[in-house]
Amino acid sequence: xxxxxxxxxxxxxxxxxxSLRGKDFNISHINKLTIQKKEIxxxxxxxxxxxxxxxxxxxQEIRNSNNPNTQELNELKNRGNRYRIKxxxxxxxxxxxxxxxxxxxxxxxxxxxxxxxxxxSEGDNIQIKVWGDPLKKENLKxxxxxxxxxxxxxxxxxxxxxKSRFITLTGNGARLERALIxxxxxxxxxxGYLELMPPAxxxxxxxxxxxxxxxxxxxxxKCDNDDLWLSPTAEVPLTAYHKNEIxxxxxxxxxxxxxxxxxRREAGSYGKDTKGLIRLHQFNKVELYWFCxxxxxxxxxxxxxxxxxxxxxxxxxxxxxxxxxxGDLGFSSSRTFDLEVWLPSNKCYREISSCSNCLDFQAxxxxxxxxxxxxxxxxxxxxxxxLAIGRTMAAILExxxxxxxxxxxxxxxxxxxGSNLIKNT
RNA sequence: GGAGAGGUGGCUGAGUGGUUGAAAGCGGCUCCCUGCUAAGGAGUUACAGGAGGUAACUUUUGUCGAGGGUUCGAAUCCCUCCCUCUCCGCCA
Numbered sequence: 011x012x013x014x015x016x017x018x019x020x021x022x023x024x025x026x027x028x029s030l031r032g033k034d035f036n037i038s039h040i041n042k043l044t045i046q047k048k049e050i051x052x053x054x055x056x057x058x059x060x061x062x063x064x065x066x067x068x069x070q071e072i073r074n075s076n077n078p079n080t081q082e083l084n085e086l087k088n089r090g091n092r093y094r095i096k097x098x099x100x101x102x103x104x105x106x107x108x109x110x111x112x113x114x115x116x117x118x119x120x121x122x123x124x125x126x127x128x129x130x131s132e133g134d135n136i137q138i139k140v141w142g143d144p145l146k147k148e149n150l151k152x153x154x155x156x157x158x159x160x161x162x163x164x165x166x167x168x169x170x171x172x173k174s175r176f177i178t179l180t181g182n183g184a185r186l187e188r189a190l191i192x193x194x195x196x197x198x199x200x201x202g203y204l205e206l207m208p209p210a211x212x213x214x215x216x217x218x219x220x221x222x223x224x225x226x227x228x229x230x231x232k233c234d235n236d237d238l239w240l241s242p243t244a245e246v247p248l249t250a251y252h253k254n255e256i257x258x259x260x261x262x263x264x265x266x267x268x269x270x271x272x273x274r275r276e277a278g279s280y281g282k283d284t285k286g287l288i289r290l291h292q293f294n295k296v297e298l299y300w301f302c303x304x305x306x307x308x309x310x311x312x313x314x315x316x317x318x319x320x321x322x323x324x325x326x327x328x329x330x331x332x333x334x335x336x337g338d339l340g341f342s343s344s345r346t347f348d349l350e351v352w353l354p355s356n357k358c359y360r361e362i363s364s365c366s367n368c369l370d371f372q373a374x375x376x377x378x379x380x381x382x383x384x385x386x387x388x389x390x391x392x393x394x395x396x397l398a399i400g401r402t403m404a405a406i407l408e409x410x411x412x413x414x415x416x417x418x419x420x421x422x423x424x425x426x427x428g429s430n431l432i433k434n435t
Numbered sequence: 436g437g438a439g440a441g442g443u444g445g446c447u448g449a450g451u452g453g454u455u456g457a458a459a460g461c462g463g464c465u466c467c468c469u470g471c472u473a474a475g476g477a478g479u480u481a482c483a484g485g486a487g488g489u490a491a492c493u494u495u496u497g498u499c500g501a502g503g504g505u506u507c508g509a510a511u512c513c514c515u516c517c518c519u520c521u522c523c524g525c526c527a
Contacts, residue, residue: 048485055485055496062496065508069453083507090507256482386482 011374012118018044030122032130032337040114047107054100061093116218117225120371122336123345129335135348136335141319142328144352145409152355153404154286156411157183160434163287174284175276175291177400182432186406186419187294189426190399191269194296194321198396201317203267203298208247210271211238216250219376221342221368228277231291240273244297245393252301253376256386263302263310267396270295287400288360294399300392301378304370307390311367315347318363318396325420327405328352330359342368349397351405362401365394407432 162183350359370388
């Protein structure tokens with residue numbers, strides 16, 4: 011949520027900054043509504059003030075007189091009644107306006123950071139760092155070929171259970187998934203993050219709070235009979251964890267790591283990545299999340315990104331760091347660094363982590379504040395995958411593949427996986 | 436799922452229609468006293484939004500789980516929803 015005051019007082023600036031996202035946003039009609047609402051507010055406020063005084067007067071009269079049914083008293087009550095009717099008319103109008111304004115503002119994305127590269131789309135993202143040597147050989151197998159050869163997962167059977175874009179991990183595949191989750195959680199926990207395991211089903215308010223609603227309802231799965239959705243990312247429950255709180259500034263930053271299954275409808279991606287582990291309706295992810303002081307989020311952003319990178323480095327997976335351009339930024343983010351892992355079968359880098367600084371955007375929506383010098387201010391939130399598990403497995407399979415068909419397990423993972431090689435069993 | 440109880444300020448807890456934004460206690464903060472980790476005294480102690488002032492501030496409205504309703508007037512009555520607790524049922 012953007013600052014309503016800023017929208018009201020400087021609409022041109024707001025439109026200008028938002029236009030960096032490559033689309034035009036019209037603020038002026040929001041402000042027209044706001045002005046209307048304000049006028050009504052003032053009206054209501056003064057009517058209420060008078061009506062309140064009148065009520066007190068009536069109360070006094072009743073206590074002072076022994077006959078509570080005099081004509082004067084009835085006159086006063088009638089006057090009060092007229093106030094009531096008038097106030098409720100104005101309140102009805104106000105309610106409608108309030109809802110409209112709130113809905114409109116909720117659909118405005120966050121401001122892109124001044125530091126984010128200006129651009130229209132993915133093609134304008136800027137590579138700022140490359141780590142490791144990308145494996146470049148001919149005749150390398152894709153991870154789904156490896157998975158099939160080594161019996162690590164089964165997508166055909168999964169369509170019987172659910173539908174396409176679901177996967178069942180089998181045997182060593184399931185074991186590797188579990189090893190990766192434990193490995194990542196351990197590293198981050200040792201690094202100062204508090205581990206949480208939040209609910210996978212979240213309510214509408216939580217999705218609204220982190221920015222998935224109202225605009226992106228078609229991206230998530232909804233439970234029919236309840237106000238509950240399957241969480242698309244742990245970012246949602248983690249933001250909601252401190253919803254409506256004022257957090258003592260001494261406790262900041264709060265750093266959380268959470269493993270969670272993630273559910274996404276992937277609407278509009280038909281035909282893309284139909285094979286393997288890259289794009290599924292359900293996948294596992296270890297998520298990093300910070301609540302920090304407003305002044306510290308720029309450094310925090312670098313830190314959270316570095317913490318995610320650490321996992322790739324320990325796993326010895328080649329990757330690059332990309333600065334996402336203004337036109338490609340997610341709805342809630344002001345600046346995003348993507349980590350992209352090398353997939354040798356495709357000869358390209360694929361997103362495996364997205365580290366975003368949302369500034370006060372989510373905190374405003376979720377009402378998460380801290381106290382600075384007696385006045386409250388919204389805190390800043392940051393999130394980063396550390397990492398997406400399925401895509402990590404894909405990268406390990408492809409980058410670790412041996413000429414004999416086996417896959418080498420990264421050294422750090424051996425204690426978790428229990429072997430240094432995945433062989434056909 | 437069935438039956439019952441309940442949701443009040445940072446916490447405990449009063450309050451069943453009229454100066455109650457809310458007693459009292461605890462805690463927090465400020466000051467006073469006290470020659471010293473005690474005791475006592477005084478004051479202060481929520482959030483959001485208007486309006487006015489450069490400003491410390493003044494004033495006003497709303498908020499007692501949420502949203503509606505009744506009433507001149509609601510924490511207090513009615514309805515819906517959410518949540519918590521107890522018992523029963525079911526269950527990993």
